[in-house]
Amino acid sequence: MIEHHNRPYYCIYKVKENSKIYVINAYEDFIRLIVKYPLKRDFNINIDFEKAGTEWDGIYLTSKGFQDCLEPRKEILKRYFKDENIQPTLKSWSIPSFLVFNPNSLTLLEEKENEHYIEID
Secondary structure, three states: OOOOOOOOEEEEEEEOOOOOEEEEOOHHHHHHHHHHOEEEEOOEEEEOHHHHHHHOOEEEEOHHHHHHOOOOOHHHHHHHOOOOOOOOOOHHHOOOEEEEOOHHHEEEEEEEEOOOOOOOO
């Protein structure tokens, strides 16, 4: 598997049909994941990806989900948390993403030359 995006090649994968992918398409999908796999740090709460990875092959943050998770949704948070200071978001993800826990859940379709690759000395 290619580890860096600045390589002269990139790969296209397909997710296998039997893969278990958690889809975040709305803020509540994100909160449900936090509730099931909480990782508490200081005064914040995040997803414990190591625990989530034991049950899921990956997490897919859709474009709609990313937009919906940029700001805390208080009406949803109060259904899940008593502490009003807990206001998680996915701002740090920067873009819609697919996080792979289990590379065996993917099938390599092809490897292509990166036409935008520039060798830097």
